[in-house]
Amino acid sequence: xxxxxxxxxxxxxxxxxxxxxxxxxxxxxxxxxxxxxxxxxxxxxxxxxxxxxxxxxxxxxxxxxxxxxxxxxxxxxxxxxxxxxxxxxxxxxxxxxxxxxxxxxxxxxxxxxxxxxxxxxxxxxxxxxxxxxxxxxxxxxxxxxxxxxxxxxxxxxxxxxxxxxxxxxxxxxxxxxxxxxxxxxxxxxxxxxxxxxxxxxxxxxxxxxxxxxxxxxxxxxxxxxxxxxxxxxxxxxxxxxxxxxxxxxxxxxxxxxxxxxxxxxxxxxxxxxxxxxxxxxxxxxxxxxxxxxxxxxxxxxxxxxxxxxxxxxxxxxxxxxxxxxxxxxxxxxxxxxxxxxxxxxxxxxxxxxxxxxxxxxxxxxxxxxxxxxxxxxxxxxxxxxxxxxxxxxxxxxxxxxxxxxxxxxxxxxxxxxxxxxxxxxxxxxxxxxxxxxxxxxxxxxxxxxxxx
Amino acid sequence: xxxxxxxxxxxxxxxxxxxxxxxxxxxxxxxxxxxxxxxxxxxxxxxxxxxxxxxxxxxxxxxxxxxxxxxxxxxxxxxxxxxxxxxxxxxxxxxxxxxxxxxxxxxxxxxxxxxxxxxxxxxxxxxxxxxxxxxxxxxxxxxxxxxxxxxxxxxxxxxxxxxxxxxxxxxxxxxxxxxxxxxxxxxxxxxxxxxxxxxxxxxxxxxxxxxxxxxxxxxxxxxxxxxxxxxxxxxxxxxxxxxxxxxxxxxxxxxxxxxxxxxxxxxxxxxxxxxxxxxxxx
Numbered sequence: 001x002x003x004x005x006x007x008x009x010x011x012x013x014x015x016x017x018x019x020x021x022x023x024x025x026x027x028x029x030x031x032x033x034x035x036x037x038x039x040x041x042x043x044x045x046x047x048x049x050x051x052x053x054x055x056x057x058x059x060x061x062x063x064x065x066x067x068x069x070x071x072x073x074x075x076x077x078x079x080x081x082x083x084x085x086x087x088x089x090x091x092x093x094x095x096x097x098x099x100x101x102x103x104x105x106x107x108x109x110x111x112x113x114x115x116x117x118x119x120x121x122x123x124x125x126x127x128x129x130x131x132x133x134x135x136x137x138x139x140x141x142x143x144x145x146x147x148x149x150x151x152x153x154x155x156x157x158x159x160x161x162x163x164x165x166x167x168x169x170x171x172x173x174x175x176x177x178x179x180x181x182x183x184x185x186x187x188x189x190x191x192x193x194x195x196x197x198x199x200x201x202x203x204x205x206x207x208x209x210x211x212x213x214x215x216x217x218x219x220x221x222x223x224x225x226x227x228x229x230x231x232x233x234x235x236x237x238x239x240x241x242x243x244x245x246x247x248x249x250x251x252x253x254x255x256x257x258x259x260x261x262x263x264x265x266x267x268x269x270x271x272x273x274x275x276x277x278x279x280x281x282x283x284x285x286x287x288x289x290x291x292x293x294x295x296x297x298x299x300x301x302x303x304x305x306x307x308x309x310x311x312x313x314x315x316x317x318x319x320x321x322x323x324x325x326x327x328x329x330x331x332x333x334x335x336x337x338x339x340x341x342x343x344x345x346x347x348x349x350x351x352x353x354x355x356x357x358x359x360x361x362x363x364x365x366x367x368x369x370x371x372x373x374x375x376x377x378x379x380x381x382x383x384x385x386x387x388x389x390x391x392x393x394x395x396x397x398x399x400x401x402x403x404x405x406x407x408x409x410x411x412x413x414x415x416x417x418x419x420x421x422x423x424x425x426x427x428x429x430x431x432x433x434x435x436x437x438x439x440x441x442x443x444x445x446x447x448x449x450x451x452x
Numbered sequence: 453x454x455x456x457x458x459x460x461x462x463x464x465x466x467x468x469x470x471x472x473x474x475x476x477x478x479x480x481x482x483x484x485x486x487x488x489x490x491x492x493x494x495x496x497x498x499x500x501x502x503x504x505x506x507x508x509x510x511x512x513x514x515x516x517x518x519x520x521x522x523x524x525x526x527x528x529x530x531x532x533x534x535x536x537x538x539x540x541x542x543x544x545x546x547x548x549x550x551x552x553x554x555x556x557x558x559x560x561x562x563x564x565x566x567x568x569x570x571x572x573x574x575x576x577x578x579x580x581x582x583x584x585x586x587x588x589x590x591x592x593x594x595x596x597x598x599x600x601x602x603x604x605x606x607x608x609x610x611x612x613x614x615x616x617x618x619x620x621x622x623x624x625x626x627x628x629x630x631x632x633x634x635x636x637x638x639x640x641x642x643x644x645x646x647x648x649x650x651x652x653x654x655x656x657x658x659x660x661x662x663x664x665x666x667x668x669x670x671x672x673x674x675x676x677x678x679x680x681x682x683x684x685x686x687x688x689x690x691x692x693x694x695x696x697x698x699x700x701x702x703x704x705x706x707x708x709x710x711x712x713x714x715x716x717x718x719x720x721x722x723x724x725x726x727x728x729x730x731x732x733x734x
Contacts, residue, residue, distance in 0.1 A: 132484070140529040202479065208535060357599070358616045360662030363485025389666055389701040393491045398697050 020079050023086030034082075037089040037099050039121035045104045046283055047117060049148075050128030050170070052328050053276045054080065054107040055304045056268070057128055060280030062105040067297030068289045071102040076304070076450065080109045081354075085116055110144050117151050124286050125155060126162040126279055127170050129221060132361070133325040145169050145205075152177060160286025162279065165236045166221040169205050172234075184275075184282040186217045187239035187256070192271045193218050196330060196366060206231045218271050219327045238282040240274045247339050248308055248319065255281060257291070264295050268303050270335040305449035306433040308335055313445050315420040320440075322433040324355070326364035332427065333370050341373040342425035346414040347391070348381035348407060348432035355429045359386045367394035376417050379403045380410035381432045407435045469683055470503040471676070474520040477528070477536050478508045481562060484618075486526035488663025489558065492672045493522065500691050502676070511539040517550035521679040525563030527661045530573065533562050537579035540566060544582040551584045556679040557655040560664055564649060564657035565589040565621050574620070585650045585657060586626030592642075595620040600638025600660055601709035602648040606674045612636065613668040614705040615660030623659075625650055632658055637709040654678055667701040669693070 026033045038045060046065070048058045055076075062074040075088045085106055093099045108116050110133075117125065127148060132141050152161060152174030161174045166185035174181065186192070193216050195202060202211050202220050209228030216222040225232035242254040248269045255262040255278060262281070266273055277298055284291055303309045306322035321336065323329040336342055351357045371394045379388045384403045392398055404410035414424050428436055440446045475490055490506055497504045509515055517523055528536060547567075551557055557567070565571045567585045572578040574591030600617045604610070613633065622642040625631060631641070632649030640648035640659060649658035656675070658664060665672040673690050680688045 142529060142531055203531070203535070208531065358484070358597075358618065358662075360484035360486075360488075360616060363488035363491070363663040363666070364482070383704075385701040385704040386667070388697050390488075392697045393488070393495050393666055398694075401697075403700075 020081065020083035020087055022090050023079075023083035023088075026090045027083065027086055033097075034086045034089055034116075035119040037093050037097060038104065039119060041099050043099050043101065043104055044287075045106060045120045045122040046124045046126070046287070047106055047108050047113070047120060047122040048126045048128065048279075048283075049108045049110055049113045050126075050164075051110065051131035051133045051325065052331070053128040053272055053279070056273065056276040056307060057126065057279045058105050058107040059301050059304055060266075060277050060298060061126075061283050063297040063301050064280050064284045064291070064294055065103050065105065065287075065289055067293040068284070068291075070289070071100075072105055073102050074105040075107060080107045081112050082115060085112070085120075110148075114147055114151055117154070121156075122159060124160040124162065124283050125151070126283050126286075127164065127173055128276070128279055129164050129167045130169050131219065131325055131327045141169070145173075148173055155179065160283070162282040162286050164221065164275070164279070165234050166217060166223070166275075168202075168211060168220065168224050168233075172205060172231075180286050182237045182282040182286045183234055184238040184278040185221070185233070185236040185240070186215075186243070186271075186274065186278075187223070187236055187241050188215060188217065188243060191216045191222075192243070193222075193334075195220065196326075204229060204231055218275065218331065221275070238278050238285065240278050243271065243274050245269055245271065245273075245335070245338055248310070248335065253277070257281060257285060259285060259291060262291065262295055264298050266298050266301060268301070269308055269338060270331060272331050272335075305437060305446075306428070308332065309446075311440060311445050313415060313424075313440065313443070316415055316418050317421075317423040318426060318440070318445075319423060320426045320433065320437065321428075322430065323427050324429055326361050326366075329365040329427065333366065336425060337369075341370050342423070343373055343375040344414070344418050344422065344424050345370075345374060345377040346410060346424060346426045346428070346436075347377060347379055347387055348410065348426070348428040348436065349383040349387045350381040350429060350431045351383055352431045355431050359383050362386060362390045365390070367391060367396075371395035374400060376414075377401050378410050378414035378417075380405060380407055381429065407432055408439045411436060411439055468500075468502040468680070470505050471497060471522060471679060471683075472520045473504055473506045474509050474515065474517060474523040475506050476509050476523060476525045476563070477511065477532075477539075478526075480511065480532040480536055481526040481528040483527045483529055483532070483562075484662040486560065486662050489524055489526070489560070489665040489672075492663070492665035492669070493524075493676060496669065496672055496693065497676060499693055502680070509543075511535065512542075514542055515546065517543070517546045518553050518555060520550065520555055521683055522675060523547070523550065523555060523557040525557065525559040525567065525657075527561035527563060530576070533566065533571070534576075534579065536562070537566060537571070537581070540582050541580065544584075547582045547584050551653060551655050554654050554682045556675050556682070557584065557657075558665075558675055559655075559657040561617075561619055561659055561661040564659060565623065567650075567655065567657055568623065569626075571621065584655055585652055586628035587623050587641075587650050588626070589621040589623040592620050592622040594643075596639035596643060596659075598638055598712050599705060599709040600640070600648075601636040601706050602633040602638070602640070602658070602660070603636050604633035604648075604671070606651075606656070606671070607678060609670065609674060611668075611670045612702075612706060613658070613660060613664065613671050614702055614709055615658075615664045615667070616662065616705075617659045618661050619659055623650075628652065632656055637712060654682070667698055667705055669695045669698040669702075 157178035204226035568587035631647035
C-alpha cells in the first residue's frame with residue numbers, strides 16, 4: 001500500500017517542493033502511509049516543534065547532521081502540518097515505498113505534534129519555546145503545554161528529548177523521561193530583552209507565583225526562578241555564554257557544551273538565532289552526532305526564506321521579515337533596529353487557515369517602538385484594515401499610510417516611493433510572505449522559497 | 453499600585469480634568485491584545501487634548517475605585533482567572549461602591565465573567581466574582597469562537613459593536629442586569645437567548661474579547677463622554693475625530709461576522725482545541 005500511495009503522490013510532486021498536495025493525496029490513498037514509510041522502516045527522525053524558531057532550528061540541525069557525514073532529508077519549505085510532512089516522506093521514498101536510510105529533520109506544527117510523533121517515532125524531539133500563538137487555532141498556551149507533556153511522557157527511552165531551559169513552561173517538559181534529555185539556553189551575565197506585554201509565562205508553572213528573572217534574554221525566556229516554591233531554571237547543558245549581534249548579517253557567540261566549547265558565527269541576526277543554534281547543538285548531542293565540523297557548518301546557514309532575507313529588487317533593496325505573533329514581530333523589529341529602525345515599510349496580514357482568523361494579537365506587538373521612524377507604510381493583506389487601525393493607535397499618522405490589500409499591487413506601491421539604492425522593509429504573516437515572495441520570484445529577484 | 457503609562461503628550465485645551473483610568477491586573481489579564489482598549493481611550497483623549505492617567509492595579513493592591521473615572525477589566529486564560537478570582541475578594545467591595553457611584557467600568561470576556569456572582573468551570577472549583585453585575589457563568593460543552601456583531605444602545609446612542617468572541621463559558625443574566633445588546637451575528641452570552649454582555653448603570657461588559665474599543669470608536673467615545681460628564685457634573689460633547697481608519701476596520705469585521713451568521717463557529721478549530729477545549733479565553 002505504501003508503494004501505491006507513494007506512486008500516486010509522486011505524480012503530483014514537482015509542482016513545487018513546498019506543497020502539501022502530494023502528502024494529502026497519499027494519505028487519501030493510504031492513511032497509514034507515513035508510518036509505513038518512516039517508523040516501520042526505522043528511519044531516524046528529528047522532530048522540531050515549538051512556537052517560534054522551528055524553521056531556523058531545523059535548518060541548523062540539518063546542517064550539523066550533514067556536516068557529521070549523514071545524509072539528511074528536511075522539510076525546509078516549512079510545510080509542517082501532517083500533509084506537508086507526508087509530502088516529504090513520499091518525496092524521499094521510491095515508487096515501491098522504500099525509504100532511503102537518511103536522517104529526516106522535520107519541523108512540526110504544535111497542533112500536529114501528537115499525531116506526527118505517533119506516526120514518525122522520532123529519535124529526537126526538540127521543543128524550541130512556547131509563546132501564545134493563534135488562540136483561535138491552538139487554544140490556550142497551557143493546553144498546548146499539556147499536549148506537549150503527554151507527547152514527552154510517551155517517548156521511548158531510545159528517543160532524545162531536548163528542551164529550552166530558559167522558557168519556564170518548556171523547561172520541565174518530560175522531566176521523568178527515561179532517555180537522554182538535553183537542555184539548552186543562554187547563560188549571559190546581562191539582559192538582552194525586557195518583559196513586554198507579549199510575554200506569556202511569567203508565572204511559576206508549579207505554584208503560579210510571579211517568577212523572578214535574574215536576566216531576561218528574549219520575552220519570557222531567561223534565567224528564572226520562583227521565589228515562592230523554589231522551582232528554578234534547570235542546569236543548562238548547552239549554554240550560550242557570550243553573544244554579539246552584528247547588524248542584520250552576523251551573530252557571533254560562544255557555546256559551552258558537555259563535549260567541549262564552540263565559537264560560532266552565523267550569517268543571521270538576533271538573540272533568537274543563538275537560541276536556535278544552541279537548540280541544534282543540543283539535538284546533535286542528544287543523538288550522539290559529533291560536533292567537530294559544527295562551527296564551519298553553521299557558518300554556512302543563511303536566513304530561511306523571509307527571515308530577514310535580503311533581496312535585491314532592481315536598483316532597490318528589500319528586507320523581507322516574516323512575523324506571525326507578537327514575539328516574532330517584536331524579535332524581528334529588534335533585529336531590524338540593530339541597523340536603524342525601518343523608515344519605508346510594507347506590512348501585511350491575512351486571515352487564512354494557517355494564519356488564523358483573530359488578529360487581536362496585533363495589539364500586543366510593540367509597534368510603538370517603530371512608529372516614530374516610519375516615513376511611509378503600505379498596509380496590505382486581507383486584514384489590512386485591522387493592521388492600519390493598529391498602526392494608527394501606535395502613533396503612525398494615517399497620512400503616512402496607504403492601504404493596498406492586493407499583495408503584488410502593494411509591492412509596487414511600496415517600491416514606487418523608494419529612491420534608487422533605498423531599502424523597503426517588509427513585515428508579513430505567513431501567507432502574505434509566501435505571496436509577496438512568489439511575486440518577487442516572478443520578477444526574477446529571488447529563487448523559489450523551498451530552495452532557500 | 454504602580455503608575456505604568458503616562459498619557460501621550462497632547463496640547464492642553466483648557467479645562468479638561470485628567471481622566472483617571474484603573475487598568476486591572478494588566479499582566480494577568482491580557483490574553484490577546486486587551487491593552488488595545490486602554491490605547492483607544494488614551495489616544496482618543498489625547499487627540500482631543502484630554503489628559504489621562506492610567507494606573508496599573510495588580511493582585512494585592514487595594515485601591516479606592518471611586519477615585520477613578522474608568523476601570524478596565526480584561527480577559528485571561530483559566531490559570532490567570534483563578535489567580536484573579538483569589539484576589540478579587542479584596543477589591544470587590546470597592547468595585548461595587550464605585551459602580552454604585554457611577555464610575556465607568558468596562559469589562560471583556562473573563563472580566564465580564566468575574567464581575568458576576570460566580571463562574572463555575574466545567575472542571576475545577578467555582579470562582580467567586582465581584583458581584584458587580586447580576587449574572588452567573590458556567591463552563592459549557594462547546595467553545596464559541598467566531599467574529600461577532602452586536603446591536604447596542606448606550607445612553608441613547610445606538611450602534612453596532614464588532615469583534616471576535618472566544619469563550620466556552622455560558623452566562624445567564626439575573627433580573628438586575630440588562631444585556632449590553634442583542635446579537636446580530638455570533639453566540640453572545642450563551643448561544644441561546646440572543647443576549648450579549650451586560651450593563652448596569654455605567655458598568656458595561658461584553659464577550660467580544662481583546663481590543664474591542666479600537667474598532668468600535670463610538671463605544672470608546674461613549675465611555676469617555678460618560679466618565680467626563682460624571683466627573684464634571686454637566687453634559688459633555690466630544691469633539692468629533694476623523695474615524696475613517698477605525699470605521700473601515702469596523703466595517704470589515706462586521707462583514708466577516710455577517711458572513712458567518714448561522715454557523716456555530718467561524719472556522720474549524722485545530723484538533724488540539726477539539727480534544728481538550730479549554731475553559732475561557734479572552
